[in-house]
Amino acid sequence: MADVKNFDSDCLFCKILKGDIPSTKVYEDELCYAFRDIAPQAPTHILVIPKEHIASAAELSAAENAALAAHILAVLPRIAAAEGLTGGWRIVSNVGPDAGQTVPHLHFHILGGQRLSDRMA
Numbered sequence: 377m378a379d380v381k382n383f384d385s386d387c388l389f390c391k392i393l394k395g396d397i398p399s400t401k402v403y404e405d406e407l408c409y410a411f412r413d414i415a416p417q418a419p420t421h422i423l424v425i426p427k428e429h430i431a432s433a434a435e436l437s438a439a440e441n442a443a444l445a446a447h448i449l450a451v452l453p454r455i456a457a458a459e460g461l462t463g464g465w466r467i468v469s470n471v472g473p474d475a476g477q478t479v480p481h482l483h484f485h486i487l488g489g490q491r492l493s494d495r496m497a
């Protein structure tokens with residue numbers, strides 16, 4: 377499927393990008409890919425990932441990743457609009473064990489389709 381910069385053969389989301397593990401695609405462009413979470417925590421639960429292996433938001437650098445980060449942030453509302461999330465939605469990006477990050481490839485959760493919890497933690 378996609379060319380993956382800094383491909384990590386041990387990374388689940390790199391394998392999804394390569395098409396080695398199936399996923400339900402929602403959106404794709406030259407820099408990022410979006411697919412449905414396999415264990416949704418809201419009626420709409422989408423993951424948006426860069427086509428580059430970056431372990432988490434902690435690894436983003438202004439010098440190297442500014443354009444990619446800005447691009448993904450601009451794509452998120454387009455996906456939310458395409459999904460019809462007119463009542464609002466939430467972006468989550470877990471970083472590290474305290475946040476419960478389970479896949480070490482930068483990803484943004486888009487959650488919506490219902491009134492979301494007032495608590496974020």
Ligand code: AMP
Binds near residue numbers: 397412423479480
């Ligand atoms: P996090 O816990 O923030 O690292 O998020 C990882 C997310 O990946 C979880 O919400 C999982 O349900 C989701 N996930 C794990 N494996 C798959 C898969 N094969 N396809 C789609 N989503 C997955």
